Amino acid sequence: MYKFGFIGAGSMAEAIISGLINGNKCRREEIVVTNRSNEKRLEELQKTYGVTMTKDKKHLFDNTKTIFFAMKPKDVDEAVKTVREYATENHLVISMLAGVSTKAIETLFNKRIPVIRAMPNTSATIRQSATALAQGQYATDGDLSAAVELFQLIGTVEIVEEDKLDAVTGLAGSGPAYIYYIVEAMEKAAEEIGLEKSMARSLIVQTLYGAALMLKTSDKEPSTLRKEIMSPGGTTEAGLSVLNNHHVDEAIISCVKRAVERSKELNSALEEKLVNEQ
CATH class of the missing domain: 1.10.3730.10 (ProC C-terminal domain-like)
Structure with a gap:
């Protein structure tokens, strides 16, 4: 069994992996990572951190309870379709996808999957992230506590209502x-x-x-x-x-606001797509 699985192998996944290992939350071999098609990237993570790489998503879900979503937000629909049949209500999905609500992920799975939405930043690599967490409708308080414990290994944690996460994304995530x-x-x-x-x-x-x-x-x-x-x-x-x-102050304010707007746009676009597909 693995302790943590990652779907997606980009910079944020690497930051969390580094934080978990350096925080002594698990052994290197207790982390398994997969992605859509970039096997070279998986090999890089395996060489650097000693984690397990796999292209077998069924194997990942069958042997892992806590799974991080770390793919690009635009790829979440396709990603869930490739693993939906393997997911159960006993899994915990921790999504680090900007602009993707817990409701959207629950809808994609079409199951009562516990989802915690997290917005860390890349300072997780040195265990100095500022992370905000929000609880999906099927996630228990125990799931939230487990997520808090994980992200406290890599920095500070704030628990927020999900409608505040777009603001957190624009401010601290970016x-x-x-x-x-x-x-x-x-x-x-x-x-x-x-x-x-x-x-x-x-x-x-x-x-x-x-x-x-x-x-x-x-x-x-x-x-x-x-x-x-x-x-x-x-x-x-x-x-x-x-x-x-x-007017540098005004530029910074506009910068943050635009990032927040983009997070909302990403979520709205995904939700509209899900409605059209139903």
Whole structure:
């Protein structure tokens, strides 16, 4: 028997696999992974983490209770069709698919399958994910508790109503990419002002880490911490005035909102497809 199965072998699946192994939740050989057709990717995960790879989805379901859905959201319909006959009410599906509701997955299975919807982020790789969980209609409180325990191995966990998960997706699920985008810009700036890349990276990373730790350990609002750095006519004020002139705050707000909208669009498109197929 395996402890955990993964359908999908992309970056998020790898992040969770790494977190589970590094968190000593299971042995490497107790994780089994499959995907649609990319056998080379399965071989990479097997070589890197020592997990079991299989193309036999019946074998995966027959020998695993907890199964992570980690395929691309657009592929969920096809994926469920290939495993529907093997799934039972004794399985627990943990879906990490942006914009795919628990109701949609339950409908695709056409069974009373317990589903927990999770929105982690790729910082799970280093066990620092910010994850939100929502409970499907057939999932028990015990199922939810089991999911909380799993995701606490790879970071912090918040339990939310499912209608909040699109917001979480746009904010925290996609959030690391926004931060990396900002770091890219800071590195370009460092190059233009004459700093070596390795030195700049070290300074930027430590600056981000220190600021994040200040936010985590202080009871002060971000605006207060920001103002404490500024002095009238100083360098920080000069730099922030450029951000204000470019309306960077508005751009970030729009960025998050658009990601949330896209999550809702993905779910609406899938639900419309399911209605049309009935």
